[in-house]
Amino acid sequence: MHLRLCALTLALLPWLAHADDTVVSPATLALHQRLLVLDSHLDTPLDLTRPGWDITQRHDYRQDGSQVDVPRMVDGGLDGGFFAVYTPQQPLTDEGRAYASAYGLATLTRIRDMIDRNPDTFALALTPEDARRIAAQGKRVVFISMENAEPLAADPALLNTYYRQGLRMLGLVHFADNELADSATALPHWKGLSPEGRQLVTEANRLGILLDVSHASDAVFDQILAQSTAPIIASHSSSRAVNPHPRNLDDGRLRQLAAKGGVVQVNTYSDYLVPLKPNPERNKALAALGARFHNLAALSPEQSHALYQDYHAIDTKYPQPKADLDVFMKHLLHILQVVGPEHVGIGADWDGGGGVTGLEDVSQLPKISQRLLDAGYSEKDLANIWGGNLLRVLQAAQDGAAKG
Numbered sequence: 001m002h003l004r005l006c007a008l009t010l011a012l013l014p015w016l017a018h019a020d021d022t023v024v025s026p027a028t029l030a031l032h033q034r035l036l037v038l039d040s041h042l043d044t045p046l047d048l049t050r051p052g053w054d055i056t057q058r059h060d061y062r063q064d065g066s067q068v069d070v071p072r073m074v075d076g077g078l079d080g081g082f083f084a085v086y087t088p089q090q091p092l093t094d095e096g097r098a099y100a101s102a103y104g105l106a107t108l109t110r111i112r113d114m115i116d117r118n119p120d121t122f123a124l125a126l127t128p129e130d131a132r133r134i135a136a137q138g139k140r141v142v143f144i145s146m147e148n149a150e151p152l153a154a155d156p157a158l159l160n161t162y163y164r165q166g167l168r169m170l171g172l173v174h175f176a177d178n179e180l181a182d183s184a185t186a187l188p189h190w191k192g193l194s195p196e197g198r199q200l201v202t203e204a205n206r207l208g209i210l211l212d213v214s215h216a217s218d219a220v221f222d223q224i225l226a227q228s229t230a231p232i233i234a235s236h237s238s239s240r241a242v243n244p245h246p247r248n249l250d251d252g253r254l255r256q257l258a259a260k261g262g263v264v265q266v267n268t269y270s271d272y273l274v275p276l277k278p279n280p281e282r283n284k285a286l287a288a289l290g291a292r293f294h295n296l297a298a299l300s301p302e303q304s305h306a307l308y309q310d311y312h313a314i315d316t317k318y319p320q321p322k323a324d325l326d327v328f329m330k331h332l333l334h335i336l337q338v339v340g341p342e343h344v345g346i347g348a349d350w351d352g353g354g355g356v357t358g359l360e361d362v363s364q365l366p367k368i369s370q371r372l373l374d375a376g377y378s379e380k381d382l383a384n385i386w387g388g389n390l391l392r393v394l395q396a397a398q399d400g401a402a403k404g
């Protein structure tokens, strides 16, 4: 059972952290700051719901668990990325579908409002060319993606509305199976895609929306890869060879993804990076907490505080191993070895549970560049890993639409 509670995992790191000794040299920092650095999975729209929380101001993850804001993006050289319209999976009922539909549109609006209220800081990117232009202007690049297509379940034609409002990447499913596809972390229901899911893949190809297979079951991965007329992405996934978690990708599928021109963006979500011990009591306690705080977007400040407190209590009572930067690098370097530096990027799941000890927020991204250089990767490799590959696969999806 998973519980997705903004950056709660990160909020606990001060209690658990040991110092990471990666020293970023001035030359590496200068190189990193020169590159176009994008992250393919930002859950920061969840933070935008917090009363009084202002993304243009500096925050401290040790205080509020947040991992992305403009001052820390500047520090860490993060030019922007895909801001996710994430919707918690609802019951498969008319009521659940209506709720998801409204929830998705509210999140989309929140992202658009963030841009509109800060026109000197953010700009909406619709194409790879937009991203390069916006970053060159010194603004932050905002692409929009969808994680869990449940908001489209009641009316799949809404995909066109989302597209016209800026959606450029689509993941069909999250922690649980839905009407469209099976999840990596649930029992198979459709044995892959449902008929509606297949239709949505066709429609995404037609519009030039990049298809995202993170969170999808292996069967869904295989079926999307076979059906899609454009290369696909795993926007936040790690290596199953390094840690056998169903959310990670095995070497065979990594190679198939790359062979069709796709890219895997490596995740920093600790629970996927290190083996967890079976802990039914912890799972039960987290499930009960998740049921109490089901609608994260509607929590009052008092409820948010209570949620942090209760999560901390559960994590202290039933602790699990936490990944550090070394473990994340093991996943990243393994995947680089399997598919090569033209098919790898970073999708760290910031503000959605991502972050490891030693890499707690986006201000620390230059450490990854230092580690990659130390491992023998070139400036050109880093340029591809930090954004070049992501933009290439997005361009391929958009070119596919133009041809269709």
Ligand SMILES: [Zn+2]
Residues within 6 Å of the ligand: 147, 215, 236, 349, 352
């Ligand atoms: Zn996710």
